[in-house]
Amino acid sequence: MRQLQFWFEFASTYSYPAALRIEEVCARAGVQVVYEPFLLGPIFNEQGWQDSPFNIYPAKGRYMWRDLERITERQAIPFRRPSTFPRSGLTAARIACAARTESWLSQFVRKVYIANFAEDREVNASEVLGEVLTDLGLDADVWLGAAALPENKVLLRHQTERAISLGIFGAPSFVSGTELFWGNDRLEHAIEHVSG
Amino acid sequence: MRQLQFWFEFASTYSYPAALRIEEVCARAGVQVVYEPFLLGPIFNEQGWQDSPFNIYPAKGRYMWRDLERITERQAIPFRRPSTFPRSGLTAARIACAARTESWLSQFVRKVYIANFAEDREVNASEVLGEVLTDLGLDADVWLGAAALPENKVLLRHQTERAISLGIFGAPSFVSGTELFWGNDRLEHAIEHVSG
Numbered sequence: 001m002r003q004l005q006f007w008f009e010f011a012s013t014y015s016y017p018a019a020l021r022i023e024e025v026c027a028r029a030g031v032q033v034v035y036e037p038f039l040l041g042p043i044f045n046e047q048g049w050q051d052s053p054f055n056i057y058p059a060k061g062r063y064m065w066r067d068l069e070r071i072t073e074r075q076a077i078p079f080r081r082p083s084t085f086p087r088s089g090l091t092a093a094r095i096a097c098a099a100r101t102e103s104w105l106s107q108f109v110r111k112v113y114i115a116n117f118a119e120d121r122e123v124n125a126s127e128v129l130g131e132v133l134t135d136l137g138l139d140a141d142v143w144l145g146a147a148a149l150p151e152n153k154v155l156l157r158h159q160t161e162r163a164i165s166l167g168i169f170g171a172p173s174f175v176s177g178t179e180l181f182w183g184n185d186r187l188e189h190a191i192e193h194v195s196g
Numbered sequence: 197m198r199q200l201q202f203w204f205e206f207a208s209t210y211s212y213p214a215a216l217r218i219e220e221v222c223a224r225a226g227v228q229v230v231y232e233p234f235l236l237g238p239i240f241n242e243q244g245w246q247d248s249p250f251n252i253y254p255a256k257g258r259y260m261w262r263d264l265e266r267i268t269e270r271q272a273i274p275f276r277r278p279s280t281f282p283r284s285g286l287t288a289a290r291i292a293c294a295a296r297t298e299s300w301l302s303q304f305v306r307k308v309y310i311a312n313f314a315e316d317r318e319v320n321a322s323e324v325l326g327e328v329l330t331d332l333g334l335d336a337d338v339w340l341g342a343a344a345l346p347e348n349k350v351l352l353r354h355q356t357e358r359a360i361s362l363g364i365f366g367a368p369s370f371v372s373g374t375e376l377f378w379g380n381d382r383l384e385h386a387i388e389h390v391s392g
Contacts, residue, residue: 047253057243059365063378070385169255182259185381189266 001032004194005175007163008109009040010089012171013054013068016117018184019109019172020077029191035105037096037156038163039089040171047169052086071184078118087116088124090156091147095129097155098146104136111135197228200390201371203359204305205236206285208367209250209264212313214380215305215368216273225387231301233292233352234359235285236367243365248282267380274314283312284320286352287343291325293351294342300332307331 006022008015026033044053054061065081072079092112099105111132115121121128130140146152163173167180174181174190181190202218204211222229240249250257261277268275288308295301307328311317317324326336342348359369363376370377370386377386 057365059360059363062363063365063376066376067378067382074385164255167255167258169253169259180259180262182263183381185379186263189270 001030002194003032003034004190005034005036007036007038007166007168007171007173007175009038009171010092010112010116010123011052011086012040013064013085013117014071014184015172016079016113017068017071017075017077018187019113021075022187023106025187026191029195031191031194033106035096035100035109036159036163036175037093038159038168038171039093039156042160043164043169055085072117078114080118080120082116082120084122087122089116091124091126091129091144093159094147094152094156095133095143097159098143098149098152100155104138107136108132197226198390199228199230200386201230201232203232203234203362203364203367203369203371205234205367206288206308206312206319207248207282208236209260209281209313210267210380211368212275212309213264213267213271213273214383215309217271218383219302221383222387225391227387227390229302231292231296231305232355232359232371233289234355234364234367235289235352238356239360239365251281268313274310276314276316278312278316280318283318285312287320287322287325287340289355290343290348290352291329291339293355294339294345294348296351300334303332304328 004026006018008019022033044050049056052061054064069079069081089112096105096109099108112123112129115128115132116123123129126144130144133140133143166175168182170182172182172184172187174187176190176193179190179193181187181193200222202214204215218229240246245252248257250260265275265277285308292301292305295304308319308325311324311328312319319325322340326340329336329339362369362371364378366378368378368380368383370383372386372390375386375389377383377389
């Protein structure tokens with residue numbers, strides 16, 4: 001089965017609509033999604049940003065929030081502007097690394113995005129992540145524990161290094177072979193490339 | 197007839213595919229295009245950038261050139277990466293201001309973009325702009341002269357101030373009522389908003 005890499009960061013706003021629709025649009029095209037968590041923070045730091053560009057550049061930020069409101073409305077998914085932005089997705093990303101071969105990974109990813117961008121919850125908090133894991137019928141302590149293991153911390157750092165080496169500078173990004181596609185609005189182009 | 201404002205900057209890469217398709221997609225929807233030239237330079241300067249962000253952030257720039265190659269291929273329009281980027285569109289933008297009520301404005305805009313992004317020509321040079329104007333059956337001296345008139349210089353500065361007041365921070369941008377849409381890939385959303 002052909003595969004598409006989905007590079008996502010839990011703090012990324014436009015990754016939310018992408019995460020919620022990628023399984024459906026890829027399934028329709030007969031493409032398998034490979035979840036690739038990474039962190040944007042180190043990449044932004046290298047560009048001289050200590051914060052999200054949406055906070056650093058207010059006009060861009062104002063536009064993004066309104067655009068995201070429109071995009072989620074078109075997609076008919078809930079949206080509430082988070083009272084804190086960006087929220088760290090560090091622990092969730094480490095869990096995603098630990099769970100890379102688990103069948104529930106895609107559901108976990110969607111639930112974390114919904115908690116942040118539709119329910120305005122502190123998605124780096126153990127209580128919130130614990131609830132998400134429990135909802136999936138999992139042992140929360142096991143997976144919160146996995147997030148704290150050195151091997152999964154290293155794995156996430158390695159993921160961010162891989163992202164940089166692929167030329168990734170934002171999220172969501174999609175990789176098919178050596179082709180990089182950036183942005184929720186490029187998902188269809190990426191799928192065409194995989195299928196082509 | 198319903199109208200859509202098309203805010204464009206001649207140096208802007210993604211404005212090229214937008215400029216080449218906007219008349220057709222708007223006509224199909226029964227929407228009239230209002231050409232709104234402006235300059236990104238002063239807006240970028242305010243954000244602390246003395247150059248295009250595509251030059252300042254190399255990963256973003258590398259991606260953009262590849263993406264633009266793909267986008268123009270999908271759209272079946274010619275593309276050659278300009279040997280100089282960004283190229284000033286100052287004189288062309290002043291001509292566009294002077295020609296705001298002329299029926300040939302849309303053709304002029306497309307020809308300037310093609311000269312820059314398909315023919316790799318110095319589009320701020322009088323010879324190149326003169327040729328574009330002559331090709332349109334116009335008196336090149338008259339319109340190059342108009343570009344140098346204080347009133348058209350003021351008009352372009354005023355356009356850039358209007359752009360800022362509309363929340364514009366990049367190009368192409370589309371404005372329908374109080375709604376702003378940014379990027380070639382948002383043109384369809386903008387047209388739906390005008391039509392809705």
